[in-house]
Amino acid sequence: MGSLRGGSGGEGRNEDGGKVGLPALEVALAFPQATPASLFPPAVSDYYQLDDLLTNEEKALRKKVRAISEKEIAPIMTEYWEKAEFPFHAIPKLATLGLAGSTTKGYGCPGLSLTASAVSIAEVARVDASCSTFILVHSSLAMSTIALCGSEAQKQKYLPSLAQFKTVGCWALTEPDYGSDASSLKTSATKVPGGWQLDGQKRWIGNSTFADVLVILARNADTKQLNGFIVKKGAPGLRATKIQNKIGLRMVQNGDILLNKVFVPEEDRLTGINSFQDISKVLAMSRIMVAWQPIGISMGVYDMCHRYLKERKQFGAPLAAFQLNQEKLVRMLGNIQAMLLVGWRLCKLYESGKMTPGHASLGKAWTSSKSREVVSLGRELLGGNGILADFLVAKRSAIWSRFTRMRAPMTSTAW
Incomplete structure (x- = not known):
């Protein structure tokens, strides 16, 4: 009898390539006792009612982002995560969130408060971390750099289409030899x-x-100083190739960029970047947004586990009835409440002009650490699933690996 080897769609194949067995069942049929995340669970992780700290406008935006993310992103995220492809057809839906450009005023940007922007990105991350990363790279890095460091002509030229997702941006600082040590970058501008x-x-x-x-x-x-440039697709x-074989953030298309005598006209040099210190204002805001990503991730994991443990029955009772499981849920929920309050305070420090690079770095490192514990506990609670x-x-x-290091005040984030 010929040996079998794995095939697509859950089917085995014999040595001649013939199919053996039947395709895998849909998860809802194979495991009817619990609802998969394609139908996202209700939000139950805001136990201390963070909404009371938000303005009416911030509450409304949070509700809108949650509804669109659950309706448009949740049903497709597993398929595209498995394929390691980005769902380009979802970009118009992401555009309706109104988050591109975040705090920038004018040029078609929404002019949100930093708190509104942070809470909203957490809502996207609650459903899918890859989509929240896509928005952060586009908005909090590429667009923010043009808004904060570009000329008036550059803002008028690039920001309106980026704000509507008619064009997409990326931000390139990190290099192969210098990841966290971004101040040592070697890419040259002559x-x-x-x-x-x-x-x-x-x-x-x-x-x-x-x-x-x-x-x-x-x-x-x-001058040997840092400069910034806008390069067009x-x-x-210019050559950009996808990094293959990632096991995390699989929908995000991280790439290697090769620049071989790429000409950039003088009008596309970012006039506000003449040293590494000049991008500190971009990195300060982006670190706050990154600190809110693990908050959203943790909320989604808790919400999923909360529903799963009520639906899944073992030994004659829902898993939620057992104290060992309840203790883990309590630890997860407690972490999330603390993370929410730290994230909220970080936003308020920034908005009042009191935030230091240390505040941002500590917040990012601490929320990431607590979120890692939440996800680990969630993995235990779901067993084989x-x-x-x-x-x-x-x-x-x-x-x-991309969240947990507490970086020095002026180093990069690997995007």
């Missing part, structure tokens, strides 16, 4: 007639394989 020539390499750049607008950070060959000498992407937790347990 002055040439009419503009600049960029040479070098970037790595782990989210959205880079399909971005229309690439914000590239490079070292000025003459398809520029001669904890390794299925259909029940959400497995998708969350493979993303933590």
Whole structure:
């Protein structure tokens, strides 16, 4: 008898390639006792009622983002996570969230409070961390850099289409040899007639394989200081390739960027970036947003586990009836309440002008650490189903290397 080897769709194959057995059952049929995350669970993780700390406008936006994320993203996230592809057809739906440009006023941007923007990105992360990362790269890095460091002409030219997701942005700082040590980057910018020539390499750049607008950070060959440039998709000498074989954030298209004598006209040099210190205002705000991603991730895991343990019955009772499981749920819920309050306070420190780089770094590191514990407990509570992407937790347990380090005040985030 010929040996069998795995095939697609849950079917085995013999040595001649013939199919053996039947396709895998849909998870709802194979495991009818619990509802998969394609139908997202009700939100029950805001136990201390964070909404009381929000304005009416912030509450309304949070409710809108939650509804759209649950309706449009939840049903497709497992399929695209498995394929490691981005759901481009969902971009118009993400555009309706009204989050691109976040706190920027004018140029078609929403001009949100930082609190509204942070709470909303947590709501996206609650359903899918990859989609929240896509928005953060596009909005809190690419768009914010143009808004804070670009000329008036650059803002008028690029921000309106980015705000509507008619074009997509990425932000390229991290390099293969210098991940966290971004101040040592080697990508060079050389002055040439009419503009600049960029040479070098970037790595782990989210959205880079399909971005229309690439914000590239490079070292000025003459001054040795950091400069910023806007590079358009398809520029001669620009190459972006997808990083393969990721086990986390699989929908995010992280890429390697190669820059070989890429010409950038003078009008596309970001005039407000003349040293590494000049991007500190971008990194400060982006760190707050990144601190809220693990908050949203934890909320989604708790909500999923809460529903699962009520639906799943063993030994004649729902799993939620057993004290060992209740204790884990309590620890998860307690972590989330503390994370929400730290995240809220971080926003208020920023909005009042009191936030320091240390505040941002501590908040990012601490919320990530507590979220890691929440996801670990969730994995235990779901048993064997904890390794299925259909029940959400497995998708969350493979993303933590990018969150957990407490970076120095002026180092990069690997996007």
